[in-house]
Every structure is written in C-alpha cells, then in structure tokens.
Amino acid sequence: MKKLNSASQIPLYHQLKQVIIGDIESGKYKIGEQLPTEIELCENYSVSRITVRRAISDLVNEKILYRKQGKGTFVSESKIERELISIGSFSDITTQSGKEPSTQILETQIKKPTKELCNVLKISSDQDILELKRLLSINGKPFIIETSHYPISRFPNLETYISSNQSIYKILRENYGVEIVKAEKTLDVKLSNPEQSEIFECDANSVLYLLKKTAFDKKDEVVHVSNSLFLASKVTFTFTVKE
The missing domain is CATH 3.40.1410.10 (Chorismate lyase-like)
Known part of the structure; x- marks a missing residue:
C-alpha cells in the first residue's frame, strides 16, 4: 500500500487521487469494479474522511469514477x-x-x-x-x-x-x-x-x-x-x- 506524504506541499486529497488513478492504470481496479468504501480508504491510507471524499468527488467530476446510488463508487469506462x-x-x-x-x-x-x-x-x-x-x-x-x-x-x-x-x-x-x-x-x-x-x-x-x-x-x-x-x-x- 503506497503511503501518502503528510509533509508534502501537495494536498493529501490530490496525492490520494493520483494513487487511485495509478491503481486503475495498473489494473488493480478494473473498469466497472467497485472501489473500497470511504472508511476502508481512510484506514488504508491513514487519512480523514474529508480527504477521501474530496479525492473521490474530484475523480467523479473528471469521469474517472462514477457513483451508483446506494451501491458505492465504481471505475468508469474510458470515453x-x-x-x-x-x-x-x-x-x-x-x-x-x-x-x-x-x-x-x-x-x-x-x-x-x-x-x-x-x-x-x-x-x-x-x-x-x-x-x-x-x-x-x-x-x-x-x-x-x-x-x-x-x-x-x-x-x-x-x-x-x-x-x-x-x-x-x-x-x-x-x-x-x-x-x-x-x-x-x-x-x-x-x-x-x-x-x-x-x-x-x-x-x-x-x-x-x-x-x-x-x-x-x-x-x-x-x-x-x-x-x-x-x-x-x-x-x-x-x-x-x-x-
């Protein structure tokens, strides 16, 4: 599990975004696959829920991820x-x-x-x-x-x-x-x-x-x-x- 650098000038939410994007590109998370829950991501990367939500929201807005109401967050297909x-x-x-x-x-x-x-x-x-x-x-x-x-x-x-x-x-x-x-x-x-x-x-x-x-x-x-x-x-x- 890649560690985030809390001492870096790069915000933690942005670091988390890049980690998730890297995991998608490497095939760890495949198209259509569900991501871990917010709580699991918090525990995995030792960050707050606010950080996780900001990272996920940005990725949803960028169409890299999408949400299914009541089910969770999933990896989008490429356009x-x-x-x-x-x-x-x-x-x-x-x-x-x-x-x-x-x-x-x-x-x-x-x-x-x-x-x-x-x-x-x-x-x-x-x-x-x-x-x-x-x-x-x-x-x-x-x-x-x-x-x-x-x-x-x-x-x-x-x-x-x-x-x-x-x-x-x-x-x-x-x-x-x-x-x-x-x-x-x-x-x-x-x-x-x-x-x-x-x-x-x-x-x-x-x-x-x-x-x-x-x-x-x-x-x-x-x-x-x-x-x-x-x-x-x-x-x-x-x-x-x-x-």
Whole structure:
C-alpha cells in the first residue's frame, strides 16, 4: 500500500487521487469494479474522511469514477470517440475502430408523419412512415438509443428487411439501390428520462447528447431523419477540418 506524504506541499486529497488513478492504470481496479468504501480508504491510507471524499468527488467530476446510488463508487469506462461529421453506418464505423457492434430493435411502427417530418421528408400527411427505435451497443454495452423515420412510399416493406445486427445502410444499398453520401447534424443536450436511464444503466437525469441527423442520397434527396441519444459520460465527439 503506497503511503501518502503528510509533509508534502501537495494536498493529501490530490496525492490520494493520483494513487487511485495509478491503481486503475495498473489494473488493480478494473473498469466497472467497485472501489473500497470511504472508511476502508481512510484506514488504508491513514487519512480523514474529508480527504477521501474530496479525492473521490474530484475523480467523479473528471469521469474517472462514477457513483451508483446506494451501491458505492465504481471505475468508469474510458470515453469512446465518435467523429461528428462521419457519414458511415454505426456498424461500419464501430467495426473499423476494432470494437464489436450489436443492435437490438426496441420498437417498429408504421404511422402517419408529423408536420415537421412531412416538410423534411417531402411527403404528404396521408403517407405512412416507418418509425424504427433501436439500441446500438459496443462490446455488449449500451451506446446509442436511436429513433429513425423513413418514408414508406420510397422504401416499401422496409420493416420486413430489418433485423437485429444488420446495418440499415446496407439494407438500403442492397434492396433499394440507395447510398447515403451526406448528412446534416445538430448536437444538443438533454437529461435522461426514467426509460432512458434504465436502458443506459445510469442515474436519473443524467446528461445525454442528442444528435439530430438528416441523411441525403446522391441526388440530394432526404433518405431518413434520426435522433440519437448518447450518455455524455461515455462519448467524446470530434471533428476534422481540412483546408
């Protein structure tokens, strides 16, 4: 057990933070593993409870640790980077990054479009749309709750081709000859509702990224619109600008 130096100018809580980070990096505490209790940490490092609480709070704020109400403090996963301006499908992008994608269909509905969807998809209010809600996971852990809308007039029987662990973009290419070449995206934030918190296995009112996307084909026609929810503590969005 590494000893803290009470004579150092470096505050004890900061020393304890570095020790815990070092233990995580060395594999002593693994991703998802629970840390010792506050009392155990006090005894292990001969420090006060105030010192332990300050160190743990800082690490939680830095997303290195996370708390589960009534259960304790756990080691967070490292954030997944996602290119904000990418065009490819979730399956393709995830596989290229060396991770394992999987998909669970949460709900499919044939319904009438809202006025906003009519305007974006260029359809009339009496035409049906397919609403597809999916849970997209990486290495078996929930990553995105995605709700997409497709015009049935352009993609008849689309719902019959859809199955878990199959790329929608691949279905569009192979069955309808449609290729996504451009997407317009906006990024916002919201707080998780009870259903979303349960799916993401996170605390109530956790911060979520809301990514709204409109996808276009080679003729610059709208193919679909989607809303994707990401747990903010699990993802970092990046973008590349080329001159």
